[in-house]
Amino acid sequence: MWSLPPSDSVLHLLAFVALTAQGMTAALAAGRRSMDYVGVCMLGSITALGGGTLRDLFLGHYPLAWVANPIYLVLPGAAALLTILVARLVHRLQFAFIVLDAIGLVVFTMTGCDIAWQMDVSLPIVIVSGMVTGCAGGVLRDVLCNDVPLLFRSELYASVSVVTGLFYATAFGLSINAELWTILTFILGISFRLLAVRYKWEMPKFVFTGDER
Amino acid sequence: MWSLPPSDSVLHLLAFVALTAQGMTAALAAGRRSMDYVGVCMLGSITALGGGTLRDLFLGHYPLAWVANPIYLVLPGAAALLTILVARLVHRLQFAFIVLDAIGLVVFTMTGCDIAWQMDVSLPIVIVSGMVTGCAGGVLRDVLCNDVPLLFRSELYASVSVVTGLFYATAFGLSINAELWTILTFILGISFRLLAVRYKWEMPKFVFTGDER
Amino acid sequence: MWSLPPSDSVLHLLAFVALTAQGMTAALAAGRRSMDYVGVCMLGSITALGGGTLRDLFLGHYPLAWVANPIYLVLPGAAALLTILVARLVHRLQFAFIVLDAIGLVVFTMTGCDIAWQMDVSLPIVIVSGMVTGCAGGVLRDVLCNDVPLLFRSELYASVSVVTGLFYATAFGLSINAELWTILTFILGISFRLLAVRYKWEMPKFVFTGDER
Known part of the structure; x- marks a missing residue:
């Protein structure tokens, strides 16, 4: 069996950043639906x-x-x-939010791969586990806000998660230094996501206007 | 370890009332969306x-x-x-529905705390377990009816559940008579909920109108 | 204990047809919401x-x-x-889609009953397990597309699943040839569903226009 990555303290720390980041972006979505403070907290x-x-x-x-x-x-x-307090500054903080969100996506993807790996499942499931961990929270947020999930119709997001997961998972089989690989994957994932946002990379869309059932 | 509350037969009986109550309120939501009889039954x-x-x-x-x-x-x-049959009388039964719904909320919260307690989890998770048991069904109902969940934007509901859970859970550590404590919690929870409905107590709302992504 | 049906290779083969069929119908729903290719794939x-x-x-x-x-x-x-490629032909393929969808419903119902049966649960749960397996995917699809689930308001669908499950489950107790029973159930289920679509059989609807809360 391939060797497990050690429980990475850097990754652990980044997970706290990711949790914070996803809570903050969720708060903005909650505010667009005029949720009350308890709702904001729960959606976060x-x-x-x-x-x-x-x-x-x-x-x-x-x-x-x-x-x-x-x-x-x-x-x-x-x-x-906390995001409620800084909501007025959000316009200025837009870039910060995008970076935080990218950190959330990439770090959650990596932890998802880690945990699946420890459960001894096949490689495709390791990748899917990373993708579910990175992306499904946003889908729940959009469903609870009564939107069609952004994940299914917008910029590269799931794709970033899959690429990050694939890159990360291949390291499991190699005898590369684990911390180094973690950092490399992190940089790759963040860069890919930020470039996708910056240059508006998108998947082609499937538009179907057949008869409603 | 603190002592477990005995499996309370009063609570068990109230759980049947709660199940009935939540099925009935769900039926009204289903009717607003013109669901068919199978849909009404399933949503209940x-x-x-x-x-x-x-x-x-x-x-x-x-x-x-x-x-x-x-x-x-x-x-x-x-x-x-059954609610389909009495739907015409609902206007007159409005108060009954509010009371039934409050019973559902409080009783489910208490059973949720009980079960988490028996699983030997930490106190915060006991409270969360009560809240999930009491509130998540209504969230599912609203999602399936294509609404933004009431829970996130309306009267005190989750808050009632948290207060009820906190009050109930503290009893686990005390050597108070369990039946007595169950009844006290029940009265507290119901009263809090009914007062919140009566006087329209609300959490402040977070309204954010920033740019849509 | 009643005897288990042997793991039916015909049923296994039909499960692949069912997976394909449900993926294809989901793609059409995704196209109506202009999802991108990744979204189409994931919704499938x-x-x-x-x-x-x-x-x-x-x-x-x-x-x-x-x-x-x-x-x-x-x-x-x-x-x-793949459905994206053939979307222009969908109008002509409408009947094929309806048949495929019916196969998905009936086959998933049967596999759901099989698995619950192997878990040694009571008969009502065997039926519910068949219904969840056959119907819940479509509910998720509609929720993710921001629709009120068709299941709750449209033609006989859940009902077909329940009837199929009941018919199938009764065989578990009889010493009838398992393959024969599988085929009989399959024909019954498909016929019931196609007749329901053809003749627009519907459950009565519950329309309630009381005060919004």
Whole structure:
């Protein structure tokens, strides 16, 4: 069997950044729907933890991260509440939000791959686990805000997650220094995402206007 | 370890009232969307059992309540169908519906806390378990009806659940008579909810009108 | 205990047809929402596998089918992408789509009953398991497309699933040839569904126009 990456303390720290980031972006979505403070807080936590929760349910990986460590629940909720205070500055902070969101996507993808790997599943499932962890929280957020998920119709997002996961997962089989590989994957993922946002890279769309059933 | 509350037969009986209540309120939501009779029945069951099902999945608490006791599935579905018959009287029954809904919220919160407690999780997760059990069914109902969940933008509902859960959970550590505490919590929760509805207590809302992404 | 049906190779083959069929119908729904190619692919997989995944979560049946066999993930996704190419012909293929969709419904219902049966649950849960497997994917599809699920307001669909499941499950107790019973159930289910579509059989609807809360 290939060697496991060590539990990376850098990745652990970045996960806190990612939780905060996803809580904050969720708060903006909640504000667009005029949710109350409790709703903002809950949507923050659901968005930040939804992907990891679904992954754990799919893999049967108990206990769930936030059940074992309730701090994971509190952090994005608190970040979401804090966002209410800085909402007026959001226009100026737009770039910061995009970077934070990219960090969330890439770090969650990597942790999702890690956990699937530890469950000893096949490579495609490792990649899917990364994608679910990175992307599903945003889908839940959009469904709860009554939108068609951005994930399915907008910039490269799931694709960034898949590429990041593939790059990261190949390292599992190589005897490369794990910390180095983690950092390389992180830089690749963030760059890919930011370039996709900057240059508006998009997948072609499928537009079908057949008869409604 | 603190002592467990005995499986309370009063609470068990109230759970049937709660299942019926949630099935009935779901039926009205289904009727607003012109669902057919099967849809009404299914939405009733999903609303009544959704919260407990999510809690059981999160905690890894198998078998699910309704898998072990299919009567839990049938009861809210039947109550939903029955509601079709009395829909014309709903205007007069409005207060009854509000009380029934409050019973559902409070009783489900208490059973959610009970079950989490038996799983030996930390206090914050006991509270969250109560909140998920009490509130998540309504979120599912609203998502399936294509609404932004009421829970996130309306009267005190999640807050009632959290306060009820906190009050109830503190009893676990005390050597108070369990039945007495159950009844006290029930009265507190119902009163809080009914007062919140009566006086339209609301959380402040976060309204954000920044650029759509 | 009643005897188990042998793992039916015909049913296994039909499951591939069903996965493909559900991926294809999901693609059309995705196209109506102008999703991009990745979204089409993901919606295809979610629709085709969502029902079985929910069933496995409810029953605690691990590993999930698509975790054990990633081909189940790839097939409906690929079928969804392929549908983009043939979308212009869909008008002519309408009947083919209806038949494929009926096959998906009936076959998934039967596999859902099989798996629940192997988990040794009660008869009502066997039927519910068939219904969840057959119908829940379409509900997820409609929620992700921001529609009120067709399942709750349209032609006989859940009802076909329940009747198919009841017919199929009764065979478990009889000493009838298993392959024969599988084929009989398949024909019954498909016929019932196609007749329901052809003659627009519908459940009565519950229309409620009371005060919005």
